[in-house]
Amino acid sequence: MFGERSNIIALSVIMIAVAILMSIFLPNKFLTLINFQSMTSQMAEFGLLTIAMMLTMITGGIDLSVVSTASLTGIISALILKGHVGIDASSTSGVLLVILAAIIVSGFCGLINGVLIAKVGVTPILATLGTQGLYLGLAIIITKGHGINDFPEKFLFIGSGTIGKVPMPFVIFIGCVLLVTLILRRTSLGLSMYMVGSNPTASRFSGINNSIILIKTYVISGALAGLSSIIMISRVNSVRPGYGYAYLLQAILVSILGGTDPYGGSGSILGVLIALFILQFLRSGFNILSISPFFGKSMWGFMLILVMIINFFLEKNRQRIRK
Amino acid sequence: MIKKIFSYNESYLFFILLAFVIALTIVNPSFFTLENLFDLLKNSAGTAILAMGVFIVLLSGGIDVSFTAIAIAGEYVAVNLLNALGISNIYLAFAISCSLGILLGVINAILISIFELPTLIATLGTLNFFHGALLTFLGTKAVNVGQLPNCFKVFGSKNIFTLIKSDGTQYGLSVYVLILIAVVIISWIILRFTMLGRGIYAIGGNKEAAKRGGFNVVKIQFFIYCYVGFLAGIMGVMHVSLIQYSNPMYIVGDELSVIAAVVLGGASITGGSGSVIGTLLGVSMITILEKNLVLIGLSSYWHKFFIGLIITLGVSATYYQAKVRGRKTLSYLKQKTY
Numbered sequence: 001m002f003g004e005r006s007n008i009i010a011l012s013v014i015m016i017a018v019a020i021l022m023s024i025f026l027p028n029k030f031l032t033l034i035n036f037q038s039m040t041s042q043m044a045e046f047g048l049l050t051i052a053m054m055l056t057m058i059t060g061g062i063d064l065s066v067v068s069t070a071s072l073t074g075i076i077s078a079l080i081l082k083g084h085v086g087i088d089a090s091s092t093s094g095v096l097l098v099i100l101a102a103i104i105v106s107g108f109c110g111l112i113n114g115v116l117i118a119k120v121g122v123t124p125i126l127a128t129l130g131t132q133g134l135y136l137g138l139a140i141i142i143t144k145g146h147g148i149n150d151f152p153e154k155f156l157f158i159g160s161g162t163i164g165k166v167p168m169p170f171v172i173f174i175g176c177v178l179l180v181t182l183i184l185r186r187t188s189l190g191l192s193m194y195m196v197g198s199n200p201t202a203s204r205f206s207g208i209n210n211s212i213i214l215i216k217t218y219v220i221s222g223a224l225a226g227l228s229s230i231i232m233i234s235r236v237n238s239v240r241p242g243y244g245y246a247y248l249l250q251a252i253l254v255s256i257l258g259g260t261d262p263y264g265g266s267g268s269i270l271g272v273l274i275a276l277f278i279l280q281f282l283r284s285g286f287n288i289l290s291i292s293p294f295f296g297k298s299m300w301g302f303m304l305i306l307v308m309i310i311n312f313f314l315e316k317n318r319q320r321i322r323k
Numbered sequence: 324m325i326k327k328i329f330s331y332n333e334s335y336l337f338f339i340l341l342a343f344v345i346a347l348t349i350v351n352p353s354f355f356t357l358e359n360l361f362d363l364l365k366n367s368a369g370t371a372i373l374a375m376g377v378f379i380v381l382l383s384g385g386i387d388v389s390f391t392a393i394a395i396a397g398e399y400v401a402v403n404l405l406n407a408l409g410i411s412n413i414y415l416a417f418a419i420s421c422s423l424g425i426l427l428g429v430i431n432a433i434l435i436s437i438f439e440l441p442t443l444i445a446t447l448g449t450l451n452f453f454h455g456a457l458l459t460f461l462g463t464k465a466v467n468v469g470q471l472p473n474c475f476k477v478f479g480s481k482n483i484f485t486l487i488k489s490d491g492t493q494y495g496l497s498v499y500v501l502i503l504i505a506v507v508i509i510s511w512i513i514l515r516f517t518m519l520g521r522g523i524y525a526i527g528g529n530k531e532a533a534k535r536g537g538f539n540v541v542k543i544q545f546f547i548y549c550y551v552g553f554l555a556g557i558m559g560v561m562h563v564s565l566i567q568y569s570n571p572m573y574i575v576g577d578e579l580s581v582i583a584a585v586v587l588g589g590a591s592i593t594g595g596s597g598s599v600i601g602t603l604l605g606v607s608m609i610t611i612l613e614k615n616l617v618l619i620g621l622s623s624y625w626h627k628f629f630i631g632l633i634i635t636l637g638v639s640a641t642y643y644q645a646k647v648r649g650r651k652t653l654s655y656l657k658q659k660t661y
Contacts, residue, residue, distance in 0.1 A: 062443070116639060121646035125386060125443050126586070126638040133579050133631025140624050249451050252444060262441050294463070298455025304448035305434060312438045 007259045011274040018281045029288050030281075037167050041159070041235060043280045044169035046247055047273075048228035050258075051180055052221040053251040054272050058184075059217050060197040060264025061117060061124030067248045068135035069109040069222050070229035074239040075139045077102045077230060078148040081155055090152040098155065102226045109135055110222020114215030139241040149238030159234030169231045176224065181269050183220070193217055198265025246297065253304040254279050256311070336588065336604045343611065351618055357486070358494045367610035368499035369558045369565065370581060371603060375510045376551035377585045378602040382514075383547050384527040385442035388578045389431060390555045392453040395574040397423045398559030399461060402569045405472045413474040413560070421556035427453055428552020429545070436544035454575050465570040471563070479564030499561055506554065511599045519546060583630045584609040586637040609633070 022030040029035065049066050056063040080098050081089045088094050109131070116127040161168040184190035192213045195203040204210050233239040258275035260267030286296050348355040373390055380387040397420030404419055405411065427449070434445040468476070482495030514520035522543040525533035534540050563569045588598075588605030609630075616625055 116635065120639045120643050122638045122642040126634065126642075129579070129582065130631050130633075130635030130638060133583075133627050134635055135631070137625070137628025137631050140627055144622070144624050249447060252447065256444070262444055292459060294455045294458035296455070298452045298459055301448045301451030301453075301455060305440070305445065305452065308440045308444060308448070309434075309438050312440065 008268070008271055008274065011258065011271055011278070015274050015278045015281070018278055022281055022285045026285060026288050030285065033165065035284060035288075037162070037165070039280050039284050040170040040173075041167040042283075043276060044167075044173035045228045045232045045235065045244070046250065046280075047173050047276050048176060048224045048231070049244075049247050050251040050254045050272060050276060051176065051269065052224040052228070054255040054258070054260050054267050054269070055180070055193070055217055055224075056124065056221050057255055057260045057262055058197045058264060058267045059193050059214055060200065061214070061217075062128065062252070062262065063113065063218065063221050063225075064125065064128040064248065065109065065113060065132040065135055066221065066225045066228075066251060067244055068132045068139070069106050069225040070232065070244060071239075071241050072109065072135040072139040073102045073106040073226040074229035074233045074243070075142050075148070075241060076105050078151070078233060078239045079142070081151045082148060090154060092154060095152070095155050095158075099158075099227075099230055102230050103223050106226020106229070107219050107223045110219040110225075111215065113222065114218030117218065118211035118214040136241060143241060145241065147238050147240035151234065151237055156234055156237060159231055159236070169235060172227070172231060176227065177269060177273065180220075180224075184269060189213065189216060194265055196264075197261075246293075246300075249297075249300055249304065250279060253300055253307070256304065257307050333588075333598060333601045333604060336601065336608065340604060340608050340611075343608070347611070347615055347618060354615070354618070358488070361494060361496050363607075363610060363614070364503075365497040365499050365565070366614070367606055368497070368503040369561045370584065370610060371503055371606040372506050372554050372558045372561070373581045374584050374588075374602050374606045375506055375599070376554040377581050378588070378599070379510065379514070379523060379547055380442070380551055381585055382527045383523045383544070384530060385435065385544075385547070386582075387431070387442065387446045387548070387551055388582075389427075389446040389450040389453060390551050390581070391575045391578050392450045392457070393424050393427045393552050393555035394559040394562065395571055396427065396453055396457045396559075397421065397556040398563045398574075399457060399466075399569055399571045401560060402466050402471065402475070402563060403461060405474070406466070406470065411472040411474040413478045413564075416472075416474060416560050417557065420560045421553050424552035424554070424556025424559070425549050426552070428549040428555075431552070432545040432548035435548060436541040450575070450578075458571055461571065463571055465568065465572075468567045471567060471569065475560075475564045476567055478560075479567060499565075502557065502561065506557070507599060507603065514599065519543065523547065579627075579630050579634065580609060580613070583634045583637070586634055586641070 019030075049070065052066050053063055077098050079085065080087055080101055083089065087097060089098050113124075113128055113131055116122045116131070117124050120127075122130075158168055158172070163171055184193070192203065192208050195206070195208060196210050196213050200210055203213075229239075232244060236243075254275045255267070255272060256262060257278070258267070258272030260272065282299075283296070286299075344355065353359065373394065376390060377387060400423055401416040401419040405416055431446060431449055434440045434449070435442050438445075478498070481498045483498055483501065485493050485495035487493055512520075514523065522533065522538040522540075525536060525538055526540055526543060530540060559574070562574060566573075584605040585602055586605070587608055588601035588603070612629060612633075613626060616623060616629070
């Protein structure tokens with residue numbers, strides 16, 4: 001517990017330091033309402049993917065298919081929105097129906113992952129590596145590689161509307177954060193997820209049905225990816241297979257930066273939330289400075305490795321103290 | 324006898340491949356010709372070489388996704404360096420590409436063996452780091468045929484022997500096949516006849532047991548990731564010579580195809596099992612499938628889907644067998660593998 005708290009304090013310090021640095025180097029650009037609105041609305045879609053990743057990491061797995069799930073869901077939602085299945089999606093109830101369909105499709109993608117991992121016994125990496133290609137492949141087949149754009153006005157509110165001054169995506173994101181926090185902290189499912197992640201054998205012998213827990217985790221992870229795709233396609237008003245591929249690495253980076261153990265058993269949503277802000281501040285700074293996306297790519301890769309190395313030394317230190 | 328043949332995973336794969344080839348030949352008689360076979364060998368040699376590396380990584384219980392970035396880095400640096408120096412020497416190109424490959428492999432090895440990072444996350448990090456750094460510092464400009472040093476073109480079209488078709492056109496067996504055979508034999512000897520190879524199987528079976536059994540796990544992992552880097556370096560030069568075009572955006576993104584081939588070949592991450600022959604069959608299967616999707620009436624859009632399907636089904640079969648076997652021995656106390 002102490003470790004977790006000090007981790008969160010350290011992350012907060014880093015976050016504040018990054019924010020201060022950004023405000024100093026980018027005066028009148030970083031600390032503006034418009035920048036914060038654009039940051040928070042971009043953060044939502046990416047944040048949901050990260051939470052999806054984090055949940056699977058807590059159980060000792062990983063979900064490499066989050067972005068592909070989002071792609072496939074986005075394409076199917078777009079087809080419904082364009083009236084290809086005979087539903088008029090321009091009304092409010094139509095939009096709600098689309099969201100429901102998206103959650104079902106993405107939840108089903110998650111279910112396949114979960115069954116492969118829990119019932120067939122495939123390691124999470126290989127299972128989701130395979131379905132990553134499978135889902136993205138399906139999306140490509142459906143659209144023949146093309147994009148779909150121009151959605152009904154009412155649907156666009158999800159991605160670009162505001163409530164007061166707060167962007168709608170951020171409102172949805174916070175709602176999901178609260179929901180996931182509730183699951184992790186207040187339900188037996190949440191506790192079981194941590195137990196399966198820290199020691200699957202022990203959890204099995206203490207009467208937890210590991211398979212069901214894993215399947216539920218991957219379904220939730222899929223559904224979060226689906227919600228993320230709804231926000232994504234509504235925000236940019238178009239969808240194309242493979243959109244947001246760069247998010248995969250960043251989702252893993254933020255999960256681990258936020259203190260999630262990739263070997264399972266620990267991870268807090270607060271840590272991930274702070275890490276999310278750090279990454280978003282940096283990304284926004286890169287954007288304002290118009291730094292090349294390739295440099296960004298190498299930076300995220302470098303940061304991921306750096307964070308893992310720091311964790312390695314912290315863990316070693318902790319073990320020495322214990323001895 | 325027949326029972327023994329079917330106790331190998333490779334036999335199934337071989338017969339599926341055979342059935343597939345027969346089916347393709349019926350659809351398109353020009354498929355089963357020596358010329359097409361030579362062509363197929365030339366086109367798949369690079370993938371097969373990468374697959375050898377990935378196979379050894381999987382065997383050791385790890386996974387590597389950074390090899391494509393290493394291949395493109397080696398290739399692009401070699402092309403640009405040769406151009407800058409004004410030298411046209413294919414051996415120098417290989418030397419540059421392979422040295423860079425080994426160097427980047429060392430970085431992977433340090434992260435994985437010394438800092439004990441999970442292999443997927445470490446190599447996912449280096450994939451992005453290597454490729455991003457390459458594009459940032461060397462630029463994104465492609466080198467086209469006209470600017471490409473001559474040695475690549477010569478190497479790409481060099482044949483061991485050439486035959487003449489009845490209509491007078493020539494075709495031949497590319498030198499690529501020699502490189503492939505050399506890599507396969509070296510990999511096979513390492514795995515089969517050396518203590519190093521035993522060690523690779525051992526840490527794939529159980530890393531802790533291998534360590535206590537006296538294997539130097541750090542050393543073995545260093546070898547594995549450097550070997551992958553070295554092979555990626557070779558593949559990079561072969562790739563640029565084949566397509567006679569050097570674009571730093573190429574190769575990266577094809578990791579899944581290679582991993583699919585290896586998984587299809589029966590390499591499993593659960594325990595150190597799998598064979599060189601299986602891997603080669605897997606590569607043949609994937610290459611023939613990729614090149615002939617259109618021939619069996621499916622557009623190229625199906626490509627990604629098929630790769631995903633093959634990985635999913637391939638790993639499901641392997642792991643399900645292991646699970647059924649494990650149930651008998653109560654070994655459901657599955658160790659976590661990254």
